Amino acid sequence: MPKSNASFMSGVPELLVLRLVMRQEMYGYQIVRAIRVSTNETIALAEGVIYPTLHGLEKKGFLKASSKTVEGRTRVYYRITTKGENRFNVINDQWKTITAGVNSCLEFSYV
Amino acid sequence: MFSEKLQNVRIEMLKGGVNPRYVKRTIRELYDHYIDLKHNLVNEGIEEIDAELQAENKIGDLNKITKEIINKKELQSWISLHPKIVFLVTPVLLYPLALVACIFLLIGVTKLSGVSVSGFPTPFWFQTLSTSVVYLYNIMIPILMVFYFIFLIKDRIINKSIIYLSIALVALFGSILTMNIDFPKSSEELGTIQATLQFFGYVPFAGVFQLEMFITGVLHLAMTCVSAWIAWKWFAKNRDDVFIS
Numbered sequence: 001m002p003k004s005n006a007s008f009m010s011g012v013p014e015l016l017v018l019r020l021v022m023r024q025e026m027y028g029y030q031i032v033r034a035i036r037v038s039t040n041e042t043i044a045l046a047e048g049v050i051y052p053t054l055h056g057l058e059k060k061g062f063l064k065a066s067s068k069t070v071e072g073r074t075r076v077y078y079r080i081t082t083k084g085e086n087r088f089n090v091i092n093d094q095w096k097t098i099t100a101g102v103n104s105c106l107e108f109s110y111v
Numbered sequence: 112m113f114s115e116k117l118q119n120v121r122i123e124m125l126k127g128g129v130n131p132r133y134v135k136r137t138i139r140e141l142y143d144h145y146i147d148l149k150h151n152l153v154n155e156g157i158e159e160i161d162a163e164l165q166a167e168n169k170i171g172d173l174n175k176i177t178k179e180i181i182n183k184k185e186l187q188s189w190i191s192l193h194p195k196i197v198f199l200v201t202p203v204l205l206y207p208l209a210l211v212a213c214i215f216l217l218i219g220v221t222k223l224s225g226v227s228v229s230g231f232p233t234p235f236w237f238q239t240l241s242t243s244v245v246y247l248y249n250i251m252i253p254i255l256m257v258f259y260f261i262f263l264i265k266d267r268i269i270n271k272s273i274i275y276l277s278i279a280l281v282a283l284f285g286s287i288l289t290m291n292i293d294f295p296k297s298s299e300e301l302g303t304i305q306a307t308l309q310f311f312g313y314v315p316f317a318g319v320f321q322l323e324m325f326i327t328g329v330l331h332l333a334m335t336c337v338s339a340w341i342a343w344k345w346f347a348k349n350r351d352d353v354f355i356s
Contacts, residue, residue, distance in 0.1 A: 028140050029147045046171025047148065051140050052179040052186075055133050059185040065136075076140055
């Protein structure tokens with residue numbers, strides 16, 4: 001397996017976060033809820049673990065954070081940057097390649 | 112209490128060298144997340160005490176979250192990772208560099224403005240500028256350096272001995288390497304810019320002891336320490352967890 005694929009598999013939260021934030025600005029709690037709902041509870045992260053991922057993505061320039069006050073609560077919202085969109089496209093393509101390869105292997109039968 | 116556990120998380124992240132900006136944000140976001148979880152559970156009909164426990168469980172293992180953040184190199188603060196370079200090397204390098212810069216500045220001004228070093232009387236504007244540069248170097252640079260160092264540590268956790276040594280180096284080097292300027296008192300004299308290397312009154316190259324320089328050195332030392340104390344009171348605001356042994 002190429003080296004990049006091994007590190008990619010641990011990048012699933014990154015893939016999901018970038019995809020969700022592409023649609024709209026979200027804060028951490030919203031993102032965790034959205035991951036749970038959109039994956040039909042298949043992927044349920046320990047809620048606090050989202051924050052190291054978000055901060056890492058922001059520091060790398062894939063996300064931009066801003067404080068907003070909504071309904072009297074001030075929260076940190078994250079939105080995707082152009083660099084983040086490019087990053088998403090790259091890892092999304094990798095994911096599709098990997099899943100296609102895995103599916104191919106699962107369906108393969110030796111004669 | 113969850114907020115108390117978050118304080119431990121904060122201290123561990125600071126000790127781990129995480130940039131204080133991300134430490135503050137993580138604590139704030141974890142706490143907000145916990146409140147959101149608790150409110151949702153209460154709205155579902157769960158007792159408040161149970162809701163608090165469940166919310167804490169849902170947040171996950173705080174130690175694991177802390178380790179994940181500390182392990183992200185991109186969130187590390189260079190100052191926290193290399194405090195000795197910032198706090199100990201900077202004073203040693205900055206004074207000679209600042210001295211050279213000030214001297215070149217004054218020489219540059221004389222060349223550009225045509226002020227003659229043998230000119231008498233020296234133009235008032237040049238006297239003012241020169242005196243200001245001397246005060247900047249001798250007095251303001253140590254004060255600003257000390258204030259800057261205290262400002263840097265106000266949101267961090269740092270080894271106590273490093274910051275004490277740093278302030279001592281600022282005080283020591285500031286009093287060892289001083290700058291002075293003499294304007295010509297007659298048309299036969301030349302103006303001079305002097306950089307003096309002296310250790311509390313003892314001038315090694317001349318082998319003499321000057322009481323005036325000794326007093327100046329002691330005052331310089333006291334001024335730096337007082338500046339550090341003022342900066343500490345101003346920036347640290349009674350934080351008692353800044354230092355680690």
